[in-house]
Amino acid sequence: MASFSQASEAAFEPLLADRLDEVLRVEQRAYAHPWSHANFLDALHSGYQAQMLVADGYVLGYFVAMKGVDEVHLLNITVAPEFQGQGWARVMLDALALWARGQGVQWLWLEARVSNLRALHVYERYGYRRVGQRKAYYPAGNGQREDAVVMSLPLYP
Numbered sequence: 001m002a003s004f005s006q007a008s009e010a011a012f013e014p015l016l017a018d019r020l021d022e023v024l025r026v027e028q029r030a031y032a033h034p035w036s037h038a039n040f041l042d043a044l045h046s047g048y049q050a051q052m053l054v055a056d057g058y059v060l061g062y063f064v065a066m067k068g069v070d071e072v073h074l075l076n077i078t079v080a081p082e083f084q085g086q087g088w089a090r091v092m093l094d095a096l097a098l099w100a101r102g103q104g105v106q107w108l109w110l111e112a113r114v115s116n117l118r119a120l121h122v123y124e125r126y127g128y129r130r131v132g133q134r135k136a137y138y139p140a141g142n143g144q145r146e147d148a149v150v151m152s153l154p155l156y157p
Contacts, residue, residue: 015050074110111148
């Protein structure tokens, strides 16, 4: 498993269309039902907040978030499989919360697959709380659907 020492410098860069091939390679390794090239292009063309976390030429992860009136909805957050378990998700959640506070919003929202116990644990440790469930929200293969857990985080408790 690849990891980076404290001497390695990770930085956020805008997720731009010319880097989508790199992001799609990560997306396809990370998920059984990945976002498509068109999904990412739609998000970029809509002006959503889209950032990549990179170090030493590697895409460690990325997130895409949509701003609403008084909330930000996290649409996609992914850590490359080879860099999972190293704290990068928390770094990206911190960056998202900082950006959202700068936008003056009150809440962060997200959905996660009910089967994605690792992600649910990360979100709960970060302070997100389960507030609902969306039935048959995600594709699950073989014509099946999977429920999503809806979670929220108040930015100004």
